[in-house]
Amino acid sequence: LLVTGKQPYSLAKFVSTSDVFRKKFGDAQVAGSVACVQNFGWAPQRFQSRARPYARESPRWHAIWSAVAAEADGKDATRRVRAVHLLSSLSGPNSMRLLLGGMLADLSAEHYSWVATGDEANPDASTVMERVDYFRSRLDVLFLQGHILKLPHTYTGATLAYLQETHFYHYGTRVAVFGIGNMEDPETRIRVRLALQQVQGIVQNIKECFKVYRSE
16 A cells, blocks of 8 residues: 555555645645755655665655645546545554554665675675674564654654644545544554554564574
């Protein structure tokens, strides 16, 4: 729904082909006094550096959903259907999917940071296990101990901050509502913990793979 879908479009694919999003994103940049960085442009998938892709997109949820809602109320029938599909699949009781996506994005960023520190063309065997231990330790602290929920500038933190407020996007006679409630609410904490547990299962699988990654 967020990244990989082609038929129907994922959210990333949908906004990257949206003239409406291009206009609303530019307006949001001006309103938020956010300077465009070199080679960024309006498209959310373009970044100056692959090492830090998520931090730049994470505060953009409002601009993204404003554009999708506008297209859901637009004249293009094909894009209107796709926009409604995204709104219904990711809003209301499905809002927690955005937070789950944020956690997976942070996990992907951690993995990229680990891979990027090695040189495939000139591997340094003396640092292989040291880098593995560093990556494993970060996964333990961020995901297994749950500290990823406390870091405001991660994709998870920015998405969590967005979802703790209720956002309404009108299209036609309908409205899409995004929000999970305040973290002080016990029910909200339970739902967030359940989402975290899904990512913790992935992390446990990664740690199991490490046991055969470089055996004794």
